[in-house]
Amino acid sequence: MTRDDPVTTNPDHYRVLWENERVRVLDYLDVPGTETTPHDHPDTVMVTLTDFRRHLVSDEAGVDVELKAGRAVWLPAQRHAGINIGDTPTHTILIELKGENLTTDSPALGPDLR
Amino acid sequence: MTRDDPVTTNPDHYRVLWENERVRVLDYLDVPGTETTPHDHPDTVMVTLTDFRRHLVSDEAGVDVELKAGRAVWLPAQRHAGINIGDTPTHTILIELKGENLTTDSPALGPDLR
Numbered sequence: 001m002t003r004d005d006p007v008t009t010n011p012d013h014y015r016v017l018w019e020n021e022r023v024r025v026l027d028y029l030d031v032p033g034t035e036t037t038p039h040d041h042p043d044t045v046m047v048t049l050t051d052f053r054r055h056l057v058s059d060e061a062g063v064d065v066e067l068k069a070g071r072a073v074w075l076p077a078q079r080h081a082g083i084n085i086g087d088t089p090t091h092t093i094l095i096e097l098k099g100e101n102l103t104t105d106s107p108a109l110g111p112d113l114r
Numbered sequence: 115m116t117r118d119d120p121v122t123t124n125p126d127h128y129r130v131l132w133e134n135e136r137v138r139v140l141d142y143l144d145v146p147g148t149e150t151t152p153h154d155h156p157d158t159v160m161v162t163l164t165d166f167r168r169h170l171v172s173d174e175a176g177v178d179v180e181l182k183a184g185r186a187v188w189l190p191a192q193r194h195a196g197i198n199i200g201d202t203p204t205h206t207i208l209i210e211l212k213g214e215n216l217t218t219d220s221p222a223l224g225p226d227l228r
Contacts, residue, residue, distance in 0.1 A: 027186075095209050
């Protein structure tokens, strides 16, 4: 599978804050209605700086995800595209983990909210 | 060196949100004047949910650290104690990385703000 880096596919919304040997840290910012194109995430911890209401889609499925500001959630490695279906901008920090992903087959779409 | 887990040494302020095979995610919350006792952090990414003004001390040194809300910083593995020297509560998320730390000798005290 080709890995589509969101920093490359959606540079108006994803940017690299910094990286080192263990992590790459991204800032994500959009406005209501923003749609991203399909991209790949490695295993990631996402921290919401704002409320977060998105519809995520993969080739096989779609899911709505709603989170309050100040949450820290696990985003297992996955390919998706997203749309901001909320009424406010979305601002999140994504801590991408380098090294081997935990899940190599298809994980559930979106963050793990169990 | 004995590892003093902040969740054990300072349970009124540090709590585990969740963990998996790659990370353990902590919530830290205090009020102005709160002092923690010495504890150890593994390699960690810290995200500030509030402004952050602290004095950190180790056996050898002390440093003041000031951060705005919404920052994501690298905290290399280290032992320290802290005091909230600001005027507001401190609320942060700490993403502790499992596995071998990058720095095994003494890193600079506090987060890496380069």
